[in-house]
Amino acid sequence: MLTLEGLVCGYGPFVAVHGLDLVVPPAGVVALVGANGAGKSSTIMAVAGHVQVLEGTIRLDGEDITRLPARERLRRGIALSPEGRKLFPDLTVAENLEIGGYIHPRARVARSRERVLSLFPRLGERLDQQAGSLSGGEQQMVAIGRALMAEPRLLMIDEVSLGLMPKVIDQIYAAIVGLRADGIAVLLVEQSTRRALAIADEVCVLESGRPVWRGTAAEARGNQTLIDAYLGLREEAPS
Amino acid sequence: MFLVELFVQGLIQGSVYALIAVGLTLVYGLLRILHVAHAGLFTLGGYAGVLVTNATGSVAVALVFAALSVGAVGMAVYRFCYEPILRRPPYVALIASIGLFIAMEELFRIVFGPFGLTYDIVPLQGSVVIGGMYLRSAELVTMALAAVLIGGLGLLAGRTRIGLAWRATVSVPEMAESFGIDIVKVRYLNFFIGSALAGVAGVMVSVLNNLVEPTMGSVASYKALAIIVLGGLGNVRGTLVAALTLGVIEAYGTIYLAGFLDRDAIAFAVLIVILMVRPQGLFGRSA
Ligand SMILES: Nc1ncnc2c1ncn2[C@@H]1O[C@H](COP(=O)(O)OP(=O)(O)OP(=O)(O)O)[C@@H](O)[C@H]1O
Numbered sequence: 072m073l074t075l076e077g078l079v080c081g082y083g084p085f086v087a088v089h090g091l092d093l094v095v096p097p098a099g100v101v102a103l104v105g106a107n108g109a110g111k112s113s114t115i116m117a118v119a120g121h122v123q124v125l126e127g128t129i130r131l132d133g134e135d136i137t138r139l140p141a142r143e144r145l146r147r148g149i150a151l152s153p154e155g156r157k158l159f160p161d162l163t164v165a166e167n168l169e170i171g172g173y174i175h176p177r178a179r180v181a182r183s184r185e186r187v188l189s190l191f192p193r194l195g196e197r198l199d200q201q202a203g204s205l206s207g208g209e210q211q212m213v214a215i216g217r218a219l220m221a222e223p224r225l226l227m228i229d230e231v232s233l234g235l236m237p238k239v240i241d242q243i244y245a246a247i248v249g250l251r252a253d254g255i256a257v258l259l260v261e262q263s264t265r266r267a268l269a270i271a272d273e274v275c276v277l278e279s280g281r282p283v284w285r286g287t288a289a290e291a292r293g294n295q296t297l298i299d300a301y302l303g304l305r306e307e308a309p310s
Numbered sequence: 311m312f313l314v315e316l317f318v319q320g321l322i323q324g325s326v327y328a329l330i331a332v333g334l335t336l337v338y339g340l341l342r343i344l345h346v347a348h349a350g351l352f353t354l355g356g357y358a359g360v361l362v363t364n365a366t367g368s369v370a371v372a373l374v375f376a377a378l379s380v381g382a383v384g385m386a387v388y389r390f391c392y393e394p395i396l397r398r399p400p401y402v403a404l405i406a407s408i409g410l411f412i413a414m415e416e417l418f419r420i421v422f423g424p425f426g427l428t429y430d431i432v433p434l435q436g437s438v439v440i441g442g443m444y445l446r447s448a449e450l451v452t453m454a455l456a457a458v459l460i461g462g463l464g465l466l467a468g469r470t471r472i473g474l475a476w477r478a479t480v481s482v483p484e485m486a487e488s489f490g491i492d493i494v495k496v497r498y499l500n501f502f503i504g505s506a507l508a509g510v511a512g513v514m515v516s517v518l519n520n521l522v523e524p525t526m527g528s529v530a531s532y533k534a535l536a537i538i539v540l541g542g543l544g545n546v547r548g549t550l551v552a553a554l555t556l557g558v559i560e561a562y563g564t565i566y567l568a569g570f571l572d573r574d575a576i577a578f579a580v581l582i583v584i585l586m587v588r589p590q591g592l593f594g595r596s597a
């Protein structure tokens with residue numbers, strides 16, 4: 072579905088990712104992990120069309136989308152729940168979702184809204200509340216729900232569990248598993264390695280903008296050196 | 311009774327301020343630009359009012375013409391003055407805007423002469439008695455237009471798809487754009503509506519004073535700035551309240567402060583006092 076070939080991206084003269092190859096298969100879940108500043112968000116934002124690609128290509132089902140503007144990528148089926156969530160804080164939950172489906176006709180929007188609300192029933196009780204006044208977990212649900220309103224084939228989620236309570240994280244991961252069952256591919260950035268390894272089909276470890284390890288989650292779980300070197304340190308804060 | 315009359319006079323003046331200031335706060339909310347030249351568009355509306363009314367005999371035609379033409383000029387101001395410098399620091403746009411405002415005033419002077427224009431037959435001069443109070447038709451129309459137009463704007467923003475797109479763009483422009491909203495279209499709409507409201511205000515002020523002159527926008531420009539700061543920059547509801555409040559305070563102030571404070575200084579006295587107590591403005595969110 073999504074293929075990155077030698078992706079180099081950055082900000083003006085600063086290069087954040089130096090040559091990344093990555094494949095996200097249809098209905099597959101791929102996790103990007105790595106320390107702060109490793110280039111995870113930059114990768115995702117380059118795929119979404121928000122960070123400048125300096126070299127390499129991004130393909131979606133074989134089509135080269137490297138130079139397409141962000142909204143064309145959305146039309147082709149790539150939706151994003153970005154770092155920091157970037158909700159419209161003074162708009163209501165319902166309005167945030169509506170913007171997510173802005174490219175689609177009204178009837179379709181109503182249907183995908185039903186689907187999002189069945190995925191996150193909590194949001195159904197909060198439709199008229201301003202998104203900025205929601206709890207962190209609810210905001211994450213709105214961010215993911217808003218992206219789903221675009222009916223993507225590839226959903227990218229940055230910072231899935233950051234700052235959330237384990238119970239809320241469970242709900243969100245349950246939703247992601249459901250999405251995969253529906254045939255949606257997911258590329259996620261996860262600070263909690265344990266969570267990433269538990270759900271992902273494949274894991275890609277970045278360090279200073281370079282991939283240092285790639286493989287299935289099962290391989291990663293069995294690789295003690297890898298866990299000690301890159302994956303051991305970042306666990307959920309107990310709550 | 312006298313107090314009530316002053317209050318109503320304040321609301322009339324406040325309606326004019328509101329029509330002008332809403333466009334200014336909309337531009338600020340969307341682009342973070344202090345659109346000083348907005349007051350030049352207000353003056354342009356005044357000229358359109360006098361010229362079209364004198365030519366056609368109908369102030370209604372003049373109002374529609376002023377709204378559409380000033381709205382269109384507003385879009386041109388965005389396209390040719392602001393769009394090329396959007397990525398520059400905000401003071402660049404501010405300087406461009408002040409320059410444009412001065413250029414517009416000079417242009418009015420060159421084209422229409424320095425002494426101002428008056429109506430051949432001043433429209434809306436009837437009066438009505440409401441609750442024992444004499445109100446000129448022009449004053450009633452001013453308040454009614456402000457209420458209807460700004461109310462309509464509220465419905466547009468709150469109830470329609472383009473209104474939602476507009477609010478989303480004001481809220482987080484990059485995200486709005488990435489979800490497929492045409493933010494350039496939103497900007498044109500924003501400038502059209504804000505400028506059309508200023509154009510209508512210009513017509514009504516020219517009718518109320520039976521005069522339009524090149525410098526008509528000077529006082530309006532700084533008062534509107536004070537109002538949008540009080541209203542919490544970019545906050546339309548706050549701007550409305552601030553506009554009406556200022557109108558009322560001025561109305562009382564002209565009588566009770568006449569000895570030591572000029573009417574046009576009241577706006578700034580209020581601004582200074584309120585900003586000392588609430589630096590984020592009356593309705594701004596505290597940072
Ligand atoms: N807007 C920007 N301008 C310049 N440099 C940036 C910008 N955003 C990120 N960077 C740099 O790019 C590098 C990669 O950052 P990125 O945000 O992709 O890391 P990350 O893996 O997502 O980290 P984190 O876990 O902290 O979110 C960092 O060195 C960062 O300083």
Ligand SMILES: [Mg+2]
Nearest residue numbers: 111112113154
């Ligand atoms: Mg990041």
